Structures are given as structure tokens and as C-alpha cells.
Amino acid sequence: MVLSESPGTAPELVEALTGAPLEGLRVEFPRLIAAVWSDGAGTDLAAPAVRLLMEEPDLPGMERLPYLAVLLGLLAEAQPPELGAEVISLAGRRVGSFLQRWRDAPTGRPLSLALTYLLAHFPDARDRVLAVADGLPLDTGDRSRLDRALQRLDPAAPRIGRAFPSPAAWELDDAEREFDRGWIDALSPEEVRRHWDDDTETVLGHLGAKAYWAVLNDAAPAPVVAGAVPARTPSPRPAEAGIFARHEHAFRCPGCRGPLGFTDRAARCSICGAAYLLDHGVLDLTAGEGDGAERHGDWLFKLAEIPTMGFFYEAHARPNFLRLCGSNWGGEVTPAAEDEYIAGHVRPAAGPVLDLAAGAGRWTSVLADAVGADRVIALDLALPMLAALRGRLPEVPAVMSSARRLPFGDATLGAVLCWNALQAFPADAAAAIAEVGRCLRPGGTCTLLTYSDSPDPVYRYFVGRHHFPQHADGLRLFRPEEVDGWLADAGLRVRDRWEPGTFVILTAERAPR
Known part of the structure; x- marks a missing residue:
């Protein structure tokens, strides 16, 4: 079934996510998102729809839950801030249920990726989320993105600037750690906060893009292929005569x-x-x-x-x-x-x-x-x-x-x-x-x-x-x-x-x- 028009009320949206035939949901999902979200901001329908969804006695089944998880993650980041805070509060009451579904989901598939993205928005549940993560065969990059998204800024010892493609990708030696300390120490508190928030957006953006692609394509992302890689510490060779x-x-x-x-x-x-x-x-x-x-x-x-x-x-x-x-x-x-x-x-x-x-x-x-x-x-x-x-x-x-x-x-x-x-x-x-x-x-x-x-x-x-x-x-x-x-x-x-x-x-x- 293909929906004839976008839902105009919160109950219609809930029905589209939880009751409409699955064969049309993947095609219609971007249009359902548009009913509650536009360019980073929630619509008037967003808050009442989330309230109804979180009042449901049970979460949607394993095939529908990826859509809900991505939608909730988007709205947790949405403007105005009061909307995002309400979404995090309402969805946070169901963290235990989300974690149970996460344990049962095949790792690397759409549901697991969508729940990884959603759970990255609950720093108050950091210990619970990471305890479950440690028992799952998560991708190393996704595990480090999740960890970073759940952290809170420590102004006395900020770790910033190494968020893409994931914190795990950065293998620092002593000289690089010293390099970081020197530049970070020179930043004002406002600059530190700005860089911290930018890094948080970066890791959430990556988790979200990966999950959204997987949900729309009902597929696991292919492994990263790097191709040829140079030496970690390069040794430039003397120039051959006449190359210039x-x-x-x-x-x-x-x-x-x-x-x-x-x-x-x-x-x-x-x-x-x-x-x-x-x-x-x-x-x-x-x-x-x-x-x-x-x-x-x-x-x-x-x-x-x-x-x-x-x-x-x-x-x-x-x-x-x-x-x-x-x-x-x-x-x-x-x-x-x-x-x-x-x-x-x-x-x-x-x-x-x-x-x-x-x-x-x-x-x-x-x-x-x-x-x-x-x-x-x-x-x-x-x-x-x-x-x-x-x-x-x-x-x-x-x-x-x-x-x-x-x-x-x-x-x-x-x-x-x-x-x-x-x-x-x-x-x-x-x-x-x-x-x-x-x-x-x-x-x-x-x-x-x-x-x-x-x-x-x-x-x-x-x-x-x-x-x-x-x-x-x-x-x-x-x-x-x-x-x-x-x-x-x-x-x-x-x-x-x-x-x-x-x-x-x-x-x-x-x-x-």
C-alpha cells in the first residue's frame, strides 16, 4: 500500500507507522518524516505524535521499529530545544525496552543501526547503554561514536577535534597528544564548547546517515574499503634531478x-x-x-x-x-x-x-x-x-x-x-x-x-x-x-x-x- 497523502493529525501518523502495510512504509517514510520535521525543526504535529507513540503499550515490531528509532532520533535533535528535550524525556522512559530490542537485533542491520543512533541521545542512561553495547559485536567506529555522543563535556580536560570518521580512527602517539593539549589549552571556554558541540553533531550525523540509508534500503552497509595506504610517518625522499x-x-x-x-x-x-x-x-x-x-x-x-x-x-x-x-x-x-x-x-x-x-x-x-x-x-x-x-x-x-x-x-x-x-x-x-x-x-x-x-x-x-x-x-x-x-x-x-x-x-x- 502507498499512502495517498501525508498524515494530517497525530493519530494518522501513529497509524501510518504502526499499522500501515510494511510494503509501503519504506517508500513513504521520508514523507512521514516531513509531517513532523523540516530542515532540523519540528512541525506542530511533532510533539503530539511523539506523545501518542510513546503512550503505546508496546513498541512496534522488529520490522517497524527501525523507522520509529530514526524518527525519534531526528526529533531529539530538532528545534526548538524544548521539543528535543521533551522527545528525549518521553523516549528515555522506554530506554529499557529499546535496549532489549537492541540486544536481539542482528548487528549491522537496519534495526541495530537505527537503535544505535537513537540510544546515542540518552547521556543520562550512558552506563546502561554502554553495558549493553559491550556485549554486542558492534562496528568499532560505531561503538566509539556512541561512546562520544553519550559523553558530557569536562571543561577541565576536553577531548575535541577528533570525531570524524570516528574517535576510534585516531591512534595518537605521545607527540600528537601533546599537540592536542597545546592547541586546546589556548582555546577560550566558549571555543571549547563550540568545538565540543560540533563534534557531538558530527558523530550523531554519521550514525544517523548510516542508519537512515540502511532503513531506506533494507540493507547492511558494505565494509569500508580504503585502498592503498601510505606509511603512518612519511619519509619524503630527496628530489630526482630536474623534476621541476x-x-x-x-x-x-x-x-x-x-x-x-x-x-x-x-x-x-x-x-x-x-x-x-x-x-x-x-x-x-x-x-x-x-x-x-x-x-x-x-x-x-x-x-x-x-x-x-x-x-x-x-x-x-x-x-x-x-x-x-x-x-x-x-x-x-x-x-x-x-x-x-x-x-x-x-x-x-x-x-x-x-x-x-x-x-x-x-x-x-x-x-x-x-x-x-x-x-x-x-x-x-x-x-x-x-x-x-x-x-x-x-x-x-x-x-x-x-x-x-x-x-x-x-x-x-x-x-x-x-x-x-x-x-x-x-x-x-x-x-x-x-x-x-x-x-x-x-x-x-x-x-x-x-x-x-x-x-x-x-x-x-x-x-x-x-x-x-x-x-x-x-x-x-x-x-x-x-x-x-x-x-x-x-x-x-x-x-x-x-x-x-x-x-x-x-x-x-x-x-x-
């Missing part, structure tokens, strides 16, 4: 756009005389760009600069980011599929091939295999990422620079790869695409992977609960038409598109002149 000089014709000074000349230790502009340090195959073009001054005040950006970030990114952050932002919980887009797309669609014209926002070099290596390492230049703004890349690919020159003003001349690059990166600099995404268009030779290709906002407002909400340095107010992705408009404005014509889930994977070509 062979691309000298393409480089330009980031200040005045004059030609750069290279020695073993520096690059110097022939017009303005500016000199830029070159060390272990990494050319630092950030001096004077303003990026450093803007970034050093944010400790989360400093966190992204610790030496182990290349390892952490590839082993934990990136594969979980793909699942979340690409709605890739079913594992349709694998590292092997990404490799195949890059190898099959990067078609360079003459000139160097740029890996823009190259990260730790996982996809730079695929690019190098496809077009030849002697043609590739890697560019990123994070030095630890480039250090990891240099350890993997000593034959590839690395440039530390912003994407918003590429250090290359007009029509000098044969192709550009921008893989899983455009969303990392959302304010500069349009400028970066314009720069790619400026630098590409006619016939050269731009191949990219990024993400679009989900058309489902509930899933979009869960994604938006994630906080990153570039998305301090919550993760926001792109509308597909935005990306298409930037490409068109840059003189790039899309020639291939693959959009599974909420991925935007495409190849565009610079129009021949």
Missing part, C-alpha cells in the same frame, strides 16, 4: 605571473625577483598568498597539518567521506572503479598533467601510471599530505599552493585531475575551475570527482551535521547545476558523466580554438 626544470615552461610566479626559473633549492621569478623554497621535491609557493595568515588562527587547520595526516586521510577519512557524501554505503564506487575511471578518461593534450589538491598521492600514482610520471605535477596546500606523496612518488614534483590562483601560465597544462577535492575549498571552487580553464591547452581534459547535495532533505541534514575546517558551520556540498555552470564559464565542455548516488564524476574538455 622539465616543467619550467609551465610555471608562473604566484605574485606577478612572471616566469619561474629553478635551481636545486629554490625557484625565482625573472620579473619580480621573488624566491620560493624548494626542498625534498616540494616547492612552497604559499609565502605572500595570504593562506598562511588566514589558516593559522584555526586550530582545526593546524590539526590537519600533523605529520600522520596523510596516513589518516587514506586509511580512515577518505573512504568514510566517500560513503557519507556519495551515499556510497552500498559500496558501488570502489577504489578500483575510481582507478578505472581516471585511467580511462584522462586524455591530455601536450604539456604537464596536474593533480590538483593531490592529497597523499593515492590518485597521483594512478595518474602517473596512466600518463607517465614524468608528465605529472602534484599540487596541494597541506604539507603533510605532500610529504606522504613524495614518499610514494619521488619522481613527481610537489607544489604547495592554493587552488584559487594556479601557478601556471595560460594554456600550459595538458590535463587536470581534481579527485575528491573540490568540496574541500567550497568558497574557491568556482575560482579553481576558472583557473583550470585558463591553464588547460585546447583539447586538454579536466577530470573530477566531487559530490552533490542529496535531494532527500533528511539525508542532506545528516551530511550537514558534519563539521570540518572548511565547513565549520556544517558540511555543504554542491548543486549539480553549479558545477556545470562553473565548467561552462571556464570554457569546458562535459564529455562524460557518471553520477551514482550523490557523486559527481565527470570529464570535461577545453574547447579547441
Whole structure:
């Protein structure tokens, strides 16, 4: 049965959740949520519906309970705060029943995931919840997200900033713990509280997104596939002779756009005389760009600069980011599929091939295999990422620079790869695409992977609960038409598109002149 219209009263909603035939409930669930919830706020129907649901003598059966659990979790977070508090109070009276169903639910399936998400909202029942969790074969990441969501802030010893993809993913050594203490101690109490609340939203957002996907698809999420991972502590190798000089014709000074000349230790502009340090195959073009001054005040950006970030990114952050932002919980887009797309669609014209926002070099290596390492230049703004890349690919020159003003001349690059990166600099995404268009030779290709906002407002909400340095107010992705408009404005014509889930994977070509 498919419901003909959304419920208009609380009893109708309760009947839709507890009495309507199961075959229509999964399809209608987003519409039922819309009756009580909109963009993080409860409707007038929310409170009376929750009161009726919690007055039911028994919880719904095992097949219906996942829907109720996700709905209650959403409303526990909803505005106004009085609504969320009432939902937590009413649902909290049934914690014992929820815990019993959680014990009996198959781990990793929709009901278990939905109850994990719901139970993460009851810090007053923390000990009871974790006692049951310890007897279940929960996913390590989910167990640590649950633990973190149930914690209360200790202002004397706050643990903040390491919430994504899960607290368990962060394996800290003594130097990193000392690093955390230094930056956290410098924060004001208000900043500590803000970061704590952002971390709480992040772990709840992840639990919610995973549960919601599982419920709508009646499926268990596929295991995380990380692909190749660099060493935890990178060892950048000395540069091979001439790795920058062979691309000298393409480089330009980031200040005045004059030609750069290279020695073993520096690059110097022939017009303005500016000199830029070159060390272990990494050319630092950030001096004077303003990026450093803007970034050093944010400790989360400093966190992204610790030496182990290349390892952490590839082993934990990136594969979980793909699942979340690409709605890739079913594992349709694998590292092997990404490799195949890059190898099959990067078609360079003459000139160097740029890996823009190259990260730790996982996809730079695929690019190098496809077009030849002697043609590739890697560019990123994070030095630890480039250090990891240099350890993997000593034959590839690395440039530390912003994407918003590429250090290359007009029509000098044969192709550009921008893989899983455009969303990392959302304010500069349009400028970066314009720069790619400026630098590409006619016939050269731009191949990219990024993400679009989900058309489902509930899933979009869960994604938006994630906080990153570039998305301090919550993760926001792109509308597909935005990306298409930037490409068109840059003189790039899309020639291939693959959009599974909420991925935007495409190849565009610079129009021949």
C-alpha cells in the first residue's frame, strides 16, 4: 500500500507507522518524516505524535521499529530545544525496552543501526547503554561514536577535534597528544564548547546517515574499503634531478605571473625577483598568498597539518567521506572503479598533467601510471599530505599552493585531475575551475570527482551535521547545476558523466580554438 497523502493529525501518523502495510512504509517514510520535521525543526504535529507513540503499550515490531528509532532520533535533535528535550524525556522512559530490542537485533542491520543512533541521545542512561553495547559485536567506529555522543563535556580536560570518521580512527602517539593539549589549552571556554558541540553533531550525523540509508534500503552497509595506504610517518625522499626544470615552461610566479626559473633549492621569478623554497621535491609557493595568515588562527587547520595526516586521510577519512557524501554505503564506487575511471578518461593534450589538491598521492600514482610520471605535477596546500606523496612518488614534483590562483601560465597544462577535492575549498571552487580553464591547452581534459547535495532533505541534514575546517558551520556540498555552470564559464565542455548516488564524476574538455 502507498499512502495517498501525508498524515494530517497525530493519530494518522501513529497509524501510518504502526499499522500501515510494511510494503509501503519504506517508500513513504521520508514523507512521514516531513509531517513532523523540516530542515532540523519540528512541525506542530511533532510533539503530539511523539506523545501518542510513546503512550503505546508496546513498541512496534522488529520490522517497524527501525523507522520509529530514526524518527525519534531526528526529533531529539530538532528545534526548538524544548521539543528535543521533551522527545528525549518521553523516549528515555522506554530506554529499557529499546535496549532489549537492541540486544536481539542482528548487528549491522537496519534495526541495530537505527537503535544505535537513537540510544546515542540518552547521556543520562550512558552506563546502561554502554553495558549493553559491550556485549554486542558492534562496528568499532560505531561503538566509539556512541561512546562520544553519550559523553558530557569536562571543561577541565576536553577531548575535541577528533570525531570524524570516528574517535576510534585516531591512534595518537605521545607527540600528537601533546599537540592536542597545546592547541586546546589556548582555546577560550566558549571555543571549547563550540568545538565540543560540533563534534557531538558530527558523530550523531554519521550514525544517523548510516542508519537512515540502511532503513531506506533494507540493507547492511558494505565494509569500508580504503585502498592503498601510505606509511603512518612519511619519509619524503630527496628530489630526482630536474623534476621541476622539465616543467619550467609551465610555471608562473604566484605574485606577478612572471616566469619561474629553478635551481636545486629554490625557484625565482625573472620579473619580480621573488624566491620560493624548494626542498625534498616540494616547492612552497604559499609565502605572500595570504593562506598562511588566514589558516593559522584555526586550530582545526593546524590539526590537519600533523605529520600522520596523510596516513589518516587514506586509511580512515577518505573512504568514510566517500560513503557519507556519495551515499556510497552500498559500496558501488570502489577504489578500483575510481582507478578505472581516471585511467580511462584522462586524455591530455601536450604539456604537464596536474593533480590538483593531490592529497597523499593515492590518485597521483594512478595518474602517473596512466600518463607517465614524468608528465605529472602534484599540487596541494597541506604539507603533510605532500610529504606522504613524495614518499610514494619521488619522481613527481610537489607544489604547495592554493587552488584559487594556479601557478601556471595560460594554456600550459595538458590535463587536470581534481579527485575528491573540490568540496574541500567550497568558497574557491568556482575560482579553481576558472583557473583550470585558463591553464588547460585546447583539447586538454579536466577530470573530477566531487559530490552533490542529496535531494532527500533528511539525508542532506545528516551530511550537514558534519563539521570540518572548511565547513565549520556544517558540511555543504554542491548543486549539480553549479558545477556545470562553473565548467561552462571556464570554457569546458562535459564529455562524460557518471553520477551514482550523490557523486559527481565527470570529464570535461577545453574547447579547441
